Amino acid sequence: MFTEDLPIIQAVIIMSVVIGLYRLCTWFMMKYQPFEYLLEGKPVYIVENGRLVLEKIKEGKMSHDEFFSEMRRQGVEHLGQVRIGLLEVNGNFSLVLYPLDDTRYGLPLFPKPYQAVQQVQPDYHYACMYCGNVAYLTQAHELCNRCHNKSRRWAKAINNEIVT
Numbered sequence: 001m002f003t004e005d006l007p008i009i010q011a012v013i014i015m016s017v018v019i020g021l022y023r024l025c026t027w028f029m030m031k032y033q034p035f036e037y038l039l040e041g042k043p044v045y046i047v048e049n050g051r052l053v054l055e056k057i058k059e060g061k062m063s064h065d066e067f068f069s070e071m072r073r074q075g076v077e078h079l080g081q082v083r084i085g086l087l088e089v090n091g092n093f094s095l096v097l098y099p100l101d102d103t104r105y106g107l108p109l110f111p112k113p114y115q116a117v118q119q120v121q122p123d124y125h126y127a128c129m130y131c132g133n134v135a136y137l138t139q140a141h142e143l144c145n146r147c148h149n150k151s152r153r154w155a156k157a158i159n160n161e162i163v164t
Contacts, residue, residue: 040089047085050098050106051132054147067093068109078113079132080106081162097162105157107132116153125157 029036045053046067067085070093076082081103084096098104107127108114116129120137127134131147134157141152 043089044087045084046087046093047079047082047095047132050080050082050104050134051146052079052130054131071095072109075162076109077160077162078106078108078158079127080104080134080157080159082106100161103159103161105134105159107134108155108158113158114155117156120154125159126154127157129153129155 025039029039047053052064067087071082071085074093074095076095076097081097082095083098084094086094086096088094105125105127107129114129117126117140120126120140123136125134126137128144128147128149130149130151130153131144133144133146135142135145137154140154142154143149143152144154
């Protein structure tokens with residue numbers, strides 16, 4: 001193949017082995033789900049019901065900036081618009097949005113509104129900047145009752161409908 005003294009049969013054997021192993025792996029993946037998860041991985045829930053999935057944040061499997069930018073790219077302005085955010089095994093990001101009439105208050109995803117507040121206003125929704133939990137606050141540095149994050153940073157929650 002590469003030189004005159006190397007027979008073509010060696011190349012044919014190598015290609016046959018590679019194709020055979022590929023077919024065997026594909027067959028095992030079709031028959032046994034755990035084998036497929038071992039090779040391909042599982043989809044990962046990033047957002048559920050407008051809030052970030054805490055287990056994935058604590059495991060360090062994701063960065064806020066990465067999925068915030070991906071959601072912004074898909075036209076999402078805040079987490080209250082997202083019912084489910086899923087990181088697929090191929091690296092794509094899938095979103096299931098709330099209907100327009102069911103948009104909730106959520107953590108802003110754009111840099112300007114994603115700022116920690118220093119003073120709170122009564123009767124206003126605030127979102128935890130770590131987990132996205134929305135709550136009314138009495139003081140600016142309250143502990144989040146969902147994630148108990150010690151940074152105690154809150155941003156003003158917004159509830160704009162998604163523009164389609």
